[in-house]
Amino acid sequence: xxxxxxxxxxxxxxxxxxxxxxxxxxxxxxxxxxxxxxxxxxxxxxxxxxxxxxxxxxxxxxxxxxxxxxxxxxxxxxxxxxxxxxxxxxxxxxxxxxxxxxxxxxxxxxxxxxxxxxxxxxxxxxxxxxxxxxxxxxxxxxxxxxxxxxxxxxxxxxxxxxxxxxxxxxxxxxxxxxxxxxxxxxxxxxxxxxxxxxxxxxxxxxxxxxxxxxxxxxxxxxxxxxxxxxxxxxxxxxxxxxxxxxxxxxxxxxxxxxxxxxxxxxxxxxxxxxxxxxxxxxxxxxxxxxxxxxxxxxxxxxxxxxxxxxxxxxxxxxxxxxxxxxxxxxxxxxxxxxxxxxxxxxxxxxxxxxxxxxxxxxxxxxxxxxxxxxxxxxxxxxxxxxxxxxxxxxxxxxxxxxxxxxxxxxxxxxxxxxxxxxxxxxxxxxxxxxxxxxxxxxxxxxxxxxxxxxxxxxxxxxxxxxxxxxxxxxxxxxxxxxxxxxxxxxxxxxxxxxxxxxxxxxxxxxxxxxxxxxxxxxxxxxxxxxxxxxxxxxxxxxxxxxxxxxxxxxxxxxxxxxxxxxxxxxxxxxxxxxxxxxxxxxxxxxxxxxxxxxxxxxxxxxxxxxxxxxxxxxx
Amino acid sequence: xxxxxxxxxxxxxxxxxxxxxxxxxxxxxxxxxxxxxxxxxxxxxxxxxxxxxxxxxxxxxxxxxxxxxxxxxxxxxxxxxxxxxxxxxxxxxxxxxxxxxxxxxxxxxxxxxxxxxxxxxxxx
Numbered sequence: 001x002x003x004x005x006x007x008x009x010x011x012x013x014x015x016x017x018x019x020x021x022x023x024x025x026x027x028x029x030x031x032x033x034x035x036x037x038x039x040x041x042x043x044x045x046x047x048x049x050x051x052x053x054x055x056x057x058x059x060x061x062x063x064x065x066x067x068x069x070x071x072x073x074x075x076x077x078x079x080x081x082x083x084x085x086x087x088x089x090x091x092x093x094x095x096x097x098x099x100x101x102x103x104x105x106x107x108x109x110x111x112x113x114x115x116x117x118x119x120x121x122x123x124x125x126x127x128x129x130x131x132x133x134x135x136x137x138x139x140x141x142x143x144x145x146x147x148x149x150x151x152x153x154x155x156x157x158x159x160x161x162x163x164x165x166x167x168x169x170x171x172x173x174x175x176x177x178x179x180x181x182x183x184x185x186x187x188x189x190x191x192x193x194x195x196x197x198x199x200x201x202x203x204x205x206x207x208x209x210x211x212x213x214x215x216x217x218x219x220x221x222x223x224x225x226x227x228x229x230x231x232x233x234x235x236x237x238x239x240x241x242x243x244x245x246x247x248x249x250x251x252x253x254x255x256x257x258x259x260x261x262x263x264x265x266x267x268x269x270x271x272x273x274x275x276x277x278x279x280x281x282x283x284x285x286x287x288x289x290x291x292x293x294x295x296x297x298x299x300x301x302x303x304x305x306x307x308x309x310x311x312x313x314x315x316x317x318x319x320x321x322x323x324x325x326x327x328x329x330x331x332x333x334x335x336x337x338x339x340x341x342x343x344x345x346x347x348x349x350x351x352x353x354x355x356x357x358x359x360x361x362x363x364x365x366x367x368x369x370x371x372x373x374x375x376x377x378x379x380x381x382x383x384x385x386x387x388x389x390x391x392x393x394x395x396x397x398x399x400x401x402x403x404x405x406x407x408x409x410x411x412x413x414x415x416x417x418x419x420x421x422x423x424x425x426x427x428x429x430x431x432x433x434x435x436x437x438x439x440x441x442x443x444x445x446x447x448x449x450x451x452x453x454x455x456x457x458x459x460x461x462x463x464x465x466x467x468x469x470x471x472x473x474x475x476x477x478x479x480x481x482x483x484x485x486x487x488x489x490x491x492x493x494x495x496x497x498x499x500x501x502x503x504x505x506x507x508x509x510x511x512x513x514x515x516x517x518x519x520x521x522x523x524x525x526x527x528x529x530x531x532x533x534x535x536x537x538x539x540x541x542x543x544x545x546x547x548x549x550x551x552x553x554x555x556x557x558x559x560x561x562x563x564x565x566x567x568x569x570x571x572x573x574x575x576x577x578x579x580x581x582x583x584x585x586x587x588x589x590x591x592x593x594x595x596x597x598x599x600x601x602x603x604x605x606x607x608x609x610x611x612x613x614x615x616x617x618x619x
Numbered sequence: 620x621x622x623x624x625x626x627x628x629x630x631x632x633x634x635x636x637x638x639x640x641x642x643x644x645x646x647x648x649x650x651x652x653x654x655x656x657x658x659x660x661x662x663x664x665x666x667x668x669x670x671x672x673x674x675x676x677x678x679x680x681x682x683x684x685x686x687x688x689x690x691x692x693x694x695x696x697x698x699x700x701x702x703x704x705x706x707x708x709x710x711x712x713x714x715x716x717x718x719x720x721x722x723x724x725x726x727x728x729x730x731x732x733x734x735x736x737x738x739x740x741x742x743x
Binding site for chain 1: 662664665666668669676680681683684686687690691695696697
């Protein structure tokens with residue numbers, strides 16, 4: 001009996017051992033051999049790679065005023081499989097959501113009545129709309145004791161530009177790039193124009209991710225978080241633009257655009273000592289807030305934004321500069337000591353036959369002889385052409401290139417063009433070029449090149465690289481990258497620059513061509529430009545269409561601001577269609593307001609009649 | 620074997636031999652319970668952390684939205700419009716309301732010493 005019990009016990013133990021061995025073997029098979037397969041299946045069920053979206057950096061002006069920011073938005077999602085399990089019916093949910101989402105209730109109920117797990121109810125829901133929605137759902141739950149299931153929010157954002165049209169060409173706008181990532185379509189946001197594009201790599205930041213495990217309800221189990229990489233928000237970009245000055249410039253451009261209905265008008269304000277752009281504006285313009293796909297006007301019509309509205313003419317448009325370009329031959333001849341300001345040039349009584357073509361003075365310029373000083377003051381074409389001839393083809397060309405014409409200035413804006421400057425060895429240069437280029441014909445420049453060249457004259461001959469980005473900073477204000485003032489080269493000596501400045505000062509006087517550019521209380525210097533518009537296809541010039549411009553600086557003895565105003569094809573009477581009469585007054589108004597804002601002390605005694613008027617008004 | 624003897628033999632429990640195992644089992648039970656308790660705590664704390672993270676994100680989003688709104692309302696053109704509408708009003712600061720802080724002039728100097736000056740508007 002005892003023996004039988006022992007045998008039984010041995011058999012039982014053996015049986016159990018076999019059983020455990022089988023289980024163990026199975027366990028080892030599943031855990032070791034098949035580990036990867038089952039781990040993957042489990043991970044697919046519960047683990048999810050959750051993206052952490054990096055916020056785009058802000059753009060601010062030099063004083064810290066916000067110019068581009070991100071507006072958080074939400075996408076409202078419905079999970080039809082969960083709505084079915086809740087106590088609230090699709091109709092009841094639709095009644096709650098329709099108001100805050102501004103959607104039709106019946107259509108919403110139709111969307112909600114679905115077995116699908118992912119239904120987009122509405123995109124681009126603002127924070128205030130979302131708050132209303134959540135409040136509505138909470139009120140319903142409190143009132144009926146029925147919880148609403150299956151409504152979720154997905155985070156999204158939109159770029160906003162608080163100043164609307166102001167500075168639109170500099171800031172640019174955002175666009176979307178769709179990429180196919182292994183069958184799944186991904187949307188990438190990127191800067192398309194302006195600083196948004198040129199500084200995109202600093203502004204965009206890096207997205208992060210984390211592996212999360214979810215429970216049966218789809219909620220994250222925080223302690224089981226896996227690998228995690230934090231997102232790094234984009235850096236903030238600080239521009240050299242001063243919004244107070246920008247508003248002054250834009251207000252004047254608006255007035256010009258309204259009064260003369262030109263093709264476009266451009267203005268740039270620069271600090272000549274550093275090359276920092278203080279203001280830059282163009283008309284026509286656009287509102288970058290409306291650039292997102294499908295934007296509509298207030299009355300529901302699709303927005304029609306024309307390409308010319310989006311052009312930053314300050315850097316991407318070229319035009320013949322006209323008489324503004326005379327600063328190049330005059331400063332070059334003075335610098336090479338070929339002439340002095342007192343050297344007399346024979347201006348041929350206003351008509352000069354050279355190379356089989358007659359070069360005429362504009363308007364009433366029929367002077368027989370003019371000093372170099374007066375060539376500038378009266379904007380003599382023949383005088384400037386003869387200075388160009390004194391320099392010779394090669395030397396003149398070298399000066400033109402040295403002033404930065406024919407090459408990109410390097411400003412931190414996309415799409416900049418180099419302009420057109422023919423070399424003496426090229427086929428574009430003929431025997432007339434040396435008499436036409438000094439007066440601003442046969443050469444194409446951008447407004448930013450012209451401002452840079454005048455800045456070089458204003459600051460003593462240093463050609464500075466135009467800077468529109470001041471620095472890149474992080475959220476704590478720590479500077480990541482600084483964009484310091486950068487001198488490209490010394491174009492002319494300080495003496496030649498000072499001589500030319502003294503002549504340019506007289507341009508803005510009763511003797512000169514730009515008396516209307518006078519800034520009350522301040523001395524100013526500058527040069528007018530009135531260039532005929534070339535016909536497309538090289539068919540000569542239009543008789544009655546002009547690019548009128550003025551580029552000047554103030555105060556004349558210690559220039560702190562250089563400003564260019566350019567108006568393309570102003571619809572004005574022919575006897576008024578001159579740079580000094582159209583762009584000059586705008587320069588004057590901009591200069592006066594800017595000087596007050598910048599607290600520049602007046603350096604000119606006000607006219608006696610102005611003093612008398614003020615004194616009378618005081619009493 | 621009589622029935623009484625068999626019952627006596629079958630009811631004999633070797634407590635001495637079992638006690639170490641019993642203690643181990645109790646300890647294991649306690650350990651297990653503690654583990655479950657802490658695991659539970661971990662999940663609850665995790666939920667709290669997750670909730671706070673979500674609140675933080677929400678606050679960040681609200682802050683971002685308000686920042687943009689403030690910027691929109693305080694732009695030059697918005698302020699100009701509000702001024703034109705009469706929503707806000709410019710009030711002239713009368714000369715009497717301006718406090719001029721004058722630094723005392725040093726006496727006995729020859730005029731070359733460094734001194735604080737205001738931004739005087741000069742005419743030449």
